[in-house]
Amino acid sequence: xxxxxxxxxxxxxxxxxxxxxxxxxxxxxxxxxxxxxxxxxxxxxxxxxxxxxxxxxxxxxxxxxxxxxxxxxxxxxxxxxxxxxxxxxxxxxxxxxxxxxxxxxxxxxxxx
Amino acid sequence: xxxxxxxxxxxxxxxxxxxxxxxxxxxxxxxxxxxxxxxxxxxxxxxxxxxxxxxxxxxxxxxxxxxxxxxxxxxxxxxxxxxxxxxxxxxxxxxxxxxxxxxxxxxx
Numbered sequence: 001x002x003x004x005x006x007x008x009x010x011x012x013x014x015x016x017x018x019x020x021x022x023x024x025x026x027x028x029x030x031x032x033x034x035x036x037x038x039x040x041x042x043x044x045x046x047x048x049x050x051x052x053x054x055x056x057x058x059x060x061x062x063x064x065x066x067x068x069x070x071x072x073x074x075x076x077x078x079x080x081x082x083x084x085x086x087x088x089x090x091x092x093x094x095x096x097x098x099x100x101x102x103x104x105x106x107x108x109x110x111x112x
Numbered sequence: 113x114x115x116x117x118x119x120x121x122x123x124x125x126x127x128x129x130x131x132x133x134x135x136x137x138x139x140x141x142x143x144x145x146x147x148x149x150x151x152x153x154x155x156x157x158x159x160x161x162x163x164x165x166x167x168x169x170x171x172x173x174x175x176x177x178x179x180x181x182x183x184x185x186x187x188x189x190x191x192x193x194x195x196x197x198x199x200x201x202x203x204x205x206x207x208x209x210x211x212x213x214x215x216x217x218x219x220x
Contacts, residue, residue, distance in 0.1 A: 033208075035210075040120075040212065041212055042116070042199070042209075042210040042211055042212040042213065043156070043199075043208075043210040045207060045208070048207075050206075058207070088153075090155055090156070097206040098143065098144060098203045098206055098208075100146065100158055100161065101158075101208055102158070103155035103156050103157070104155060105154070105155050106154070106155050
């Protein structure tokens with residue numbers, strides 16, 4: 001089955017801890033994205049990657065980091081610098097930038 | 113100023129009703145337009161793209177008005193399964209901009 005997978009479904013973070021959210025796609029898409037969704041708010045772009053070994057900051061990149069070493073994978077690290085990390089994190093991919101985006105099932109991050 | 117504005121609702125309509133959502137965008141250079149559907153605690157899923165000429169997919173009709181900078185979604189003969197949040201999306205300079213969503217509940 002082709003698609004986008006995210007893991008884990010739920011993640012708990014302790015104060016001062018870095019955590020990494022996984023995103024994998026087997027759609028052969030070039031572009032990948034990370035969004036954050038808070039209750040009552042629209043999706044906000046954290047980082048995006050147009051191609052392997054390249055990524056750009058979105059609107060709310062502070063406190064986050066990414067890597068794109070493989071076309072299929074775009075992990076997101078939530079660092080201790082992100083003071084309000086509790087949110088629903090969504091990964092998406094598209095064949096190219098501005099192409100239709102398809103989303104993974106999301107990861108809910110909670111701070112203990 | 114937000115790139116995309118939507119009426120958050122909620123819209124509560126009886127089964128079989130016709131309901132319409134509007135969405136406005138601020139930048140006339142916006143290039144592509146979409147409607148996504150998001151169920152509670154799930155990921156957004158593409159409902160349909162929106163073309164200048166308007167397009168229809170079964171009970172759903174989407175339209176784009178570039179002059180007034182808005183897009184619309186019309187749902188005819190509402191089903192209980194249409195209950196969800198509908199997200200308006202526009203693209204501008206290689207980025208997607210999402211509205212906050214319009215909540216629809218179809219009542220038996």
